[in-house]
Amino acid sequence: MALIGSDDTAAVLEELRRWEDKDDPEHFHQYEVDAEGRLKRLFWADADSRISSVRCSDGVVVIDTVFRTNRYGAAFVPFLGMNHHRRPVLLGCGVLADQSPGSHFWLLRAFMMSTCQEKPKSVITDGGDAVVQAVQTVADVGRQLLACGVRGAMTQFRGQPQDGEQSGVALQDVREEGALGRRLRRFVRDKFFLGLARDQSTECLCLSSGLRSSFSEDMTLLALLRRADFRCNYMRAQQTELDEEADKSRVELTTEHEYLEEDATRSFTPANFAIVLEEIKALDDFKIVDTLSSSSGDKVYTLDLHGELFNVLQSDDRADRCDGVVFKCSCRKMERDGLPCRHILHVLRHERASTIPKCEMEALGRQVFDLALRDANEFEEIKGFLQDWLQERRGHCPAWALRLYE
Template sequence: MARPQIDRAEADAVLQELRRREDEDDCENFHRYELDAEQRLKSLFWADADSRLDYYISHGDVVVFDTTFRTNKYGVPFVPFVGLSRHRTPVFFGCGVTSDESLDSYVWLLRAFAMSISQDRKPRSVITDGGDAVVGAVRIVFPESNHRICSWHVERAIDEHLHGSSTQDEFRSLMRDACSPEAFEERWYGFMARHGTAANHRWLEDMYGKRELWAAAFVHDKFFLGMASDQRTECLATCLHTGLHGGMSLPDLLAHADACTYALRLDVARLDVEADRSRVELTTGHRCLEEHAARRFTPANFYLLREEIMMIDGFEVVKTLARGHPIFGKKVYVVGFKQRWGVFFYVECSGDAVKCSCRKMEREGLPCRHIFCMLRHNNLSRIPDCCALRRMRRRGDTKAERLDEMKELGHQVFDLASEDAQEFQEIKEFLEGWLEHRRSGAVAVGDNNAADGDSVPPMTKKTKLIED
């Protein structure tokens, strides 16, 4: 069947609008297009300035790329590039349309996306629908990125190609069990012997060829922000597919993308305001750690962390390897179950770095119960900076961090100064003088974020901020 051709007038109208936005609205708006031999529009990618900024700030570490939705009058893929915000909601990075679903076209589309983002900030991980051309394109354009197939698409294929609940459940266990690659191979051949048929053989062979993109044995330890089993979260791109219909033209798709991305940004802005104002109830027996997590992380991430904090009562540090460990590094805490011996986790502390052998931090970007157990063992009430990724934290987290540092430093200064009457008076007079000048305006009040180590690096654009 001949590939659909996009109407010239529609293509010209959309390209003219994208050029206007780039020339008149903001020079950081971005678009690229490709024409076929007949000078018709073959592929198009666009991203506005705010989408590029969202990627640049921190949300672009995991990118979802879905090509399976073709709900428009041409039947061509409408391809949004989507990520996960600090509130675990969708955030938009750009959008593409291509009328040629070949490997070359998807390579072109991914390269256009790569051109729109910072060249030194390629995505750490990519989640796709798993089409053969898409898989090949990711290998070519982002060879160093982790890549996995969205489990929602795998589930759809299971329902289509495998019959019987026991057969489907056995395949799902291959998908979800974090066994070794060797154990997976043994289990796979057993599955094929029991359930392989002439009808499903081709699909099973194809899935085996892609096993490193969907089986937990191969993807479990890779960084996907905890989206390994959460199908709803993985299908972030569906937020831009809702509302599509078969009669939509190319200008309709552009307007649809504009409306959806505007709604997504409003949602993130609303959640930022709610996070700044929120005061969560502390429910665990580890108040200091829980309180610090509540101040530092967005509510969506804090609730995940609280589950880990609640679990540390079942663990204890059974040994400290002060001289180091041949595998795990310098200072290592051996953490085990209180009621079950023989299973141990190793928390390595080396300088400013903290790692655990369970690798939850490396997979999901959030510290595990074993790290919290080590912090409790050392009577520490602060979560280390290395365990608090910026993309997981509140928008106003910098002020909270400064306040915590000032409290800790002040406690030490006041404790020492209170032992000597003269030092006490000097410190008291200094603080009273500073407050007087601050209140009178003698101390200049600048941009609170200007000297912030987490401030956004300068970009050649006028940043548009959504304020409440």
């Protein structure tokens, strides 16, 4: 157990109270000290980090547990998410004097309290059994958990057993093309990790955030706190710059599918557009070999590439309204990365669609409003319901969360 000096502990707590009292009234922090006033556990997140956590609640949270970048050797635990530019965003930070299961349970509970109990869809961590148990119990992500021991000789991925497989598998190298590598790809193929699972570790996101190079082993806890705050603000400034660049950017169309490519430039940030563009370029590689239609209007397209078959479900009975259709593909890229695959894009081209489908909630909302616009009374009824729901939601939100509605 790391022994953090009482003087350093007092300085850190005073700094956190100052931030809360003067700079950030919605700043969140929790801590525990021992009988001598030495820090045992600490978590903090400012208002912007808390907002980012809620916005990432349907995304991926990366928990890095192996920093020892302070003079006490205590664990510095950053919680990281990924923004719409596929860049890291700091969601909160923790310091643990020990790596006991109780400390990790405490830290996960503090993080969840900072987010008003909003649970992430998926978690990636390089922690051991104590972290895994805390994530599964407190965050309740079930099978959407990838645990990577990146600094040892072994790497693990874990989830609930599937088709007779073990819940955890140790890998010498998860990038290898052997049986273990295939099992990892099978494990993550239908799970939402935003492509981070392919990088196989938390380290890639921490490196790109600048956290790895920002700390030193002789730092006081107060210096660590201020450096983490500096990196957090720097990442936000980068996001603001990327937002401004995205608003001004004009992309030259390069494929024959200008209608889909143009819609992609409007729908995605440059980082995501670059990924979708590769899918657009590859959509001509396939051909539709079979189409099945159901009585409800759903269609299943079977696509072939040199004998490899993919099935795309188009779920809507209005085939000429592809902007309101929900698509699912057997390759599971949409579920895994949140971006459309080349198979769905091939079907869109076949259907002569001019737009790329958005999320199911957006598609559902558009259909509801399309129907409501046909009747003024229905429109007013639905609008009133949504206004009442939003007002009630705001009434239960703390002040920092109200900024989500701005």
